[in-house]
Amino acid sequence: MMVTAGLAIAAWAGGPLAHSDDPVDFERDILPILEDHCQYCHGEDEQESGLRLDRRAMMLRGGDYGQPAVVPGDPDGSYLMTVVTHAEPGMEMPPDDDKLSDEKIDLLRRWIQQGAQWPGQMDDVVDETIDHWAFMPLKKEFDHDTIDGFLKAKLDEAGLAFSAEAPPRQLIRRVSIALTGLPPTPQQSQAFVDAYAKDADAAYENLVEQLLDSPHFGERWAQHWLDVIRWAETNGSESNLYRKNAWMYRDYVVDAFNQDKPYDQFITEQIAGDVLGHGDATGYLVAGPHVPAATVGQEPTAIRQARADRMDEILQTVGASVMGVTVGCARCHNHKFDPISIQDYYRLSAVFQDIEFGSRFPELSPEHPRVIRHEELTADIEAIRSQMRRQGWAWVEDWSGFEEIHFPPQTVREMRIQFEKGWVQADELEIFEAGDSSRNVAKAHYGTVVTDNPATHIEGKDPEALADGVFGTQVWRGKSPSGQKERPWLHYTFAQDTTIDQIRISTNREDFFETDYLDKQNKNMHGDFAIQFRDANGNWKTFAKTSMMRKRTEDDSNRSALVDTIQQAIEQLSTQGPQMAFLGKMIEPVDTFVFSRGNPENPREKVDPAAPEKLNGQLDIAPDASGPERRLAFARWLTRPENPLTARVMVNRLWHHLYGNGIVPTPSDFGKAGAPPTHPEMLDWMAEQFIESGWSMKSTIRSIVMSDAFRQSSLPNDDGMRVDASAQLLWRFPPRRVEAEVIRDSILLAAGNLNDTVGGPSYRIHNIKARYAQWEVVDNYSDPTWRRMLYQERMRRVDDRIFTAFDFPDCGQIRAKRPVSTTPLQALNLMNSQFVVTQSEAMAERVRREAGNDIESQVQRCYQLLFCRDADESELQSSIELVRQHDLALLCRVLFNTNEFAFLP
Incomplete structure (x- = not known):
């Protein structure tokens, strides 16, 4: 012991280091280092970066950075050694002026290597009990078994009660917009009022079922989901490139809500749909x-x-x-x-x-509508191809990202592609065996050898790139020498006689697959070429030229008509197929x-x-x-009934979109930094009901909108405003402004111009741009744009110049809850934008058709189309005066700007 102490004293004094096998004494060797250099900032009273060095268990856990300060037996894995040796820039501890001596660092290293013994604390543990409500299991026992029962109990505690039921015209407008995003038509409203007068409950229940079954239900609720996940059709970077065919996911979401796809399946398919047929x-x-x-x-x-x-x-x-x-x-x-x-x-x-x-x-899956449609269209295309081959014709098909050249089957050992241009580029050239469009015989795998013209060869752009299966910037190029007529060519030698009937060539196919709407994108850099085979004398003989295939003459009108039919089918495939x-x-x-x-x-x-x-x-x-196994396992973990988060989060999200505020007011943050639930027991009861229903989203939505709470009036009263002005306890239905999409779609509906087709590619409002230029809005008002706003190109970092002002999200950040602002720009856009001017004129024309030339009848028809009611006497007289002084279209624009039009009652 005396020797060991002497060695330790020598080390502290700067003498020779102790032998690494000599035992380190914590009290004598280590604790002074921690007390003198570490625990002032990382002790009981203060823990910078969440790190405590006065308890062994806290050392083992580490601080906020999540790395154990000490890993017994492993100094290299101990973050304490990283910081005291100043091995990581920015994390030098203690700082340079107070850096530990080599002797002290060596003591720490040896202490850790020897097991980081700390007398009295070897059994110390850190109590990390989770007690936050959101991470606790769902409750199983409840005092109530209806939504109204839970809400009334809270209202009773506050000395409040539900308000009277809303009038039927308000009720149909509220539930129609909540479930489909579209207001009712005057005819629908009147039919509901009449049915309501006979049997209010039956009329309301029937209305709710009709709305849940509407194809527009999925459109409304898909919009909510897309907000949460920040879905958009551009990448949001400096170039903000378009994400080609991203709308197919949007259509999946619409269909999922319309089909009432169980939520656990909805989640699982989005995480691992590639192995589930979705x-x-x-x-x-x-x-x-x-x-x-x-x-x-x-x-x-x-x-x-x-x-x-x-x-x-x-x-x-x-x-x-x-x-x-x-x-x-x-x-x-x-x-x-x-x-x-x-x-x-x-x-x-x-x-x-x-x-x-x-x-x-x-x-x-084979049953997917896109797969079925693909089989139908490809069968049609192949039938026409067979007919054309029998005629001995050759032709070019434009598949946008690549071209296919088809011709009658030819059995060859050698083939040459002779280009007409002096500078050519291609990323892939595939040659398909006759009768088998999946067997690309140009691949070296089949023994095929490809060479190019030595006179036009470009170093580093070798022809082997044409058969590597990589579409994009890995390309072959050929260039004619300056002042010479020599043109690039490609020479293919097959391992044996091979029968071919199709060539596919592209310039940058990956770029085409990834993005769209770019100026000069996928420009044809290979141009036209001749397909040549050797004749009996060994000379190259031109079999077909793409330049000739593209020409149209009266003599080949039949061939041209069939090519046009193929191109039409290709266009249909681009939107209807996978x-x-x-x-x-x-x-x-x-x-x-x-x-x-x-x-x-x-x-x-x-x-x-x-x-x-x-x-x-x-x-x-x-x-x-494997990747799919990982994702599928994670999805199953998420959707286990005992998972405390999944059902709670979605039930709250559905509630939020129906009431404008969630039971948990922070829908995407159930953690300690989020807001607590206003009705925790009700949330758990609804989550349990959600799971027991088979994760049916429609079932949960139905239970909410069928409640007395949802059907009550939105009018304020003195007691409610004094106790709960924000109506968190739901003593009334909280009125709120509708979303940008509802305003726009409602204007189109009133004007009689809404194209209510469900699904398909987004309608375009932007320009064709250079790759690094910015998108510009060029047309957001003409008839091709008269679809629901869900189908408008959803672009990051781009203002649509009208409805972005109504808090339409940019999709750069999570938008579980849209802000609601009030700005002068909103009124200006609803009064003067080209879209509103166009639609007000269309609505005025519709009103004149339906109401005739009498101004009073025209005014009443305007109120009916927009509010599903007649104007009162004051409204009628002021509106008639406005029409007489100006015109009917201006009255429509004024009514578009009213709170009654823009608010959910």
Whole structure:
């Protein structure tokens, strides 16, 4: 012992270091270091970065950054050693002037290596009991069994009661807009009033069922879901490129709500639909913004950072929409409020490691309408092709991202593609065996050799790139020498005689699959070419020319007509069949590491796929499970009935959209930083009912709108305003302004111009732009745009110049709850925008057709179309005077600006 003490004293005095095997005494060697250098900032009274170094258990847990300060037996894995050795810039502890001596650092290292013994604290544990209501199991015993019962109990405590039932005209307007986003027509309103007078309950119940069965129900509720996940059709970066065919995911959501797809299935398909026959559902995972690879560049650190940012977008979407927690807060450190560690964050990211932002062909079940339509159209196309081959014709098909050249079957050993231009580029050239459009015989795999013209060859742009299966910037190029007529060509030699009948060529097919509406996008950089085969004498003989195939003459009118028919079918396929769409790319998952302070350049411990540990997040899968296995396991964890969050979050979300405020006022944050529920027992009862209904969203919505609470008047009274002015206790129905979509769609409906077609590509209001230019609104009012606003191109960072003023979200941030502002621009847009002027004129024309030339009748018809009621005497007289002084269209514009039109009663 005396020797050991002497060595320790020598070390403290700057003498020779003790032998690494000599035991370290905590009280003598380590505690003074901690007390003198560490515990002032990391002790009982103060814990900078959430780190305490006065308790062993707290050391083992670590601070806010989530890394254990001490890992017994592993100094290299102990963050304490990283900071005291100043190995990580910005985290030097103590700072330079007070840096520990090498001797003290060595003592700490040896102490950790020897097991970090701390007498009296070896059994110390950190109590991390979760007691926040949202993370506790759902209650099973309740005092009430109806929504009204729970609400009345709270009202009784406050000395309040429900208001009287709303008048029938208000009631039909309220429930129609709440469930479908569209107001009732005058005919629908009057029919309800008449039925209501005979049997109010039966009339209301029938109305609710009709609205739930309406195809417009799915459109309304899809809009709410798209808000939460920030879905848009551009990526939101500097270039803000369009996400081609992303609308297919939007249509999936509309269909899911219309079909009343069980919510657990709805979630599962969006997370793992690629293995469940609903590949169009995974657009959910890539709904957030991202920076495309071309903007990121080739610098490795930038690539790694961009990948980490994209993973964060996925986790933000999943956390906010389904779990109701702010997962992203744990990217750099342990969540400051909720039981989500930095390790949990990266375990979650491991679940989604096989997802990349981009496009793919969706995996759809054989029964999917798109698959059925694809089979019908491709059969039609192939029938016409067979007819044309029998005629000995050759022709070109334009598939936008690539061209296909078809011709009668030819058996060849060698083939040459002779280009007409002096400078050509292609990313892929496929040659298909006759009768088998999936067998690309141009691949080297089949023994095919391709060479290009040595005189036009460009170093580094070799012809092998044409058969590598990579569409995009990995291209072949050929260029004629200056002043020479020599043209690029490609020479294919097959391993054996091969019968071919189709060539497919593209310039940048990936770009076409990923985006759209760009000036000069996918410009044909290969131009026209001749297809040549060797004749009996070994000379190249031209078999067909694409330039000739494109020409139209009277002699080939039959051929041209058939080509036109094929092109029409191709156009139909682009919207009705399963096309490449921005639904996410699937890649091989890689190992996942915790990034110290969120920095991908500082990877630490490896983690396996899992959900948050404190929420029983083990997924029961192998660490090296495939990407789909990980995601499917996570979806099943989310939808377990015992999961405390999933049902609560969705029930609250449905409530929020019907009342304008949730039982939990922060719909995407159920954590400690969020607001507490106003009616916690009712929320749990509704969550239990939701699960027992088979996760039926329509069932939950039906129960809410059928309640007395939903049917009551929105009029204020003195007692209610004094006790609960915001009506959180629901002593009245809280009136609120309707969303931008409802205002726009209602104007079109009143004008008789609403195209109520459900689904399909978005209507365009923007220009064709250069790649790095900004989108511009060029037409947001003409008849091609007269569809529901749900189908308007949803662009990030672009103001539509009319309804963005009504708090339509930019989709850059989670919008679980839209703000409601009041600005002069709103009134100006509803009075003077080209859209409103056009629709007011159309409405005036409709009114004149339906009401005749009598001004009083015209005024009454305006009120009926917009408010489903007649004007009172005061309104009638002032409106008649306005029409006489100006015109009927101006009255329509004035009425569009009224609170009655813009508010839900």
